[in-house]
Amino acid sequence: MESAQSSDSCIICNKPNALRCNRCKSASYCSKLCQRGDFLVHKLLCSSFSAFDVSKRPTKQHVEPEDEYDRRYQSPNARPFLNDHGREVPIQFNAVLARRLLDAVCVSYRDTFLVDGSAPNSSVATITTTQPGYHHHWCGPIIAYGKVGSDFDPEECRDIDMHDFRHVADYFMSYGTDLISVPSSPPMNCVKVKGVRINCLGDQKMFNKPHFEEIELSTTSIIFRSHETSDITKRIGIPIYTKRCFPHPNWANAKDAEMFGNESPYNNQDATFLHLCIDPEAKEDFSRGFLGWSWAPSQWQQDVGSTIVVRQDKKPLLPWHAEALCSYCRYHARDCLAHTIGEYAPDKPMSKSLALSMICRPTFSIWWYRMCREQRDKGKIVDAKIPYDE
Ligand SMILES: [Zn+2]
Ligand SMILES: [Zn+2]
Known part of the structure; x- marks a missing residue:
């Protein structure tokens, strides 16, 4: 802290x-x-x-009488x-x-x-x-x-x-916003959980933060009591809790189009795609910002900001894990969902159940090892094990 x-x-x-x-x-x-x-x-x-007119301030003697505990x-x-x-x-x-x-x-x-x-x-x-x-x-x-x-x-x-x-x-x-603030390190002598902060454009550009930042939270952190979840990562066997962070005042109102390339500093596409709805029975409810199948709820589409992600089982979630999960949601799951709503016309939209069958642990494994291979081909080292092994 x-x-x-x-x-x-x-x-x-x-x-x-x-x-x-x-x-x-x-x-x-x-x-x-x-x-x-x-x-x-x-x-x-x-x-x-x-x-301020300081001459009109009350005097130091402006105190109430001692109470029964001798406190004034x-x-x-x-x-x-x-x-x-x-x-x-x-x-x-x-x-x-x-x-x-x-x-x-x-x-x-x-x-x-x-x-x-x-x-x-x-x-x-x-x-x-x-x-x-x-x-x-x-x-x-x-x-x-x-x-x-x-x-x-x-x-x-x-x-x-x-x-x-x-x-x-x-x-x-x-007050009442249900956002989280992240102390730079959790209090000493508490049980810690490794998680990831997915930094929005504002935090990345203004504070040179990495896109996926390793963080430590205590097991008593609010995220374990109040959170949102990702349908997709749950389906592939890695259930997570997510929570949006307070926007930093230094970029919350920045209209510095140059620094943010005409985008909003709140922009956090990875967090958005993590929250795509894959419940085939989901009903739209616009008053609650709920847009139904294949869409992220509205709070995950606008003014998203940086987002904290932890595993529900409290095992370590490393930046590379989060990056792979986000990329899988964004480029694999999103494409399957897009097909069901006709975005690949003239191909006839596939059924929701077929799309769901393509969002599963084996396709994530394939995605994971492909990403690792691409990194190695670029000469980078991936020192994280597939999250099922952690
Ligand atoms: Zn001033
Ligand atoms: Zn300062």
Whole structure:
């Protein structure tokens, strides 16, 4: 896990000795790239933050009396805004940036806002529209404030800064999205599973990441509890779990057509083809993004982003395994499915059952050894065994 944030480290990538924003002097960036990554969120508050009237702030003595455990809690008087149904959520981890926070930021909101007639919160909507994809429908007043430390229940308040604003924004943007963040390495002393991160165009081009990247996850990782699966790899005897990752802010909004060759930085065709539907009984359900036989569901077609893949049996999945599985789905299985829907006319479309009979363990074995041979012919070494042997 990356280390915690300190105020002079880059808000986006956490590199130390970053430079402060010229205007608000509150957010730090290591580079133009990271500054640009934060820009759409930062610009919403930079100017008004730099014009804060500090003379009107409450004094340090603004504390509540000691409670029965001799603790003096400082908390903003949020009650008039929250209709007595307030919920305080301490943010101690930024899921988008995969980073633990040194000091917590709290947000308080009406916990009944979806049913009590609260008006949509247009400020939060402005924040969440800086990133494509599904976003929670935030309503009613929302109050954010800083706390000292990131214990379970911090007592003391502190001034909020533009780094906190980034964390609050990421909280709103990531809430309810079911995406995963990947710490650079799982905590020590835990059982680890080798998996693969299939990097989307944005992560490949902007961070020079390999297409198929070896990663380690702990057995307690969320992917083992909440995930999607691949029909095709299950059918050939290698069931996997898949999960999409949070888009990195540095490319999430990049319209840098040159760097991405006029494609979307979210583009991840390999992950798309891994999720082709091969259930012959599958019904289309457009409201749920489900397009039926031979198609990947809509969340695997647009704004896909990088994707984590692990084996369900927790045996190691190596980059070369993932590459072979993706290539098999993309160039073998996809062609069989395309034939059934008439893409090889004038040839009469083959039946779904014939296509299914061609998507099986033996054809994957043939595919695997052919790929290995092609690599060797190019002088490359393949040091992975066929995944059935692992
Ligand atoms: Zn940075
Ligand atoms: Zn600023």
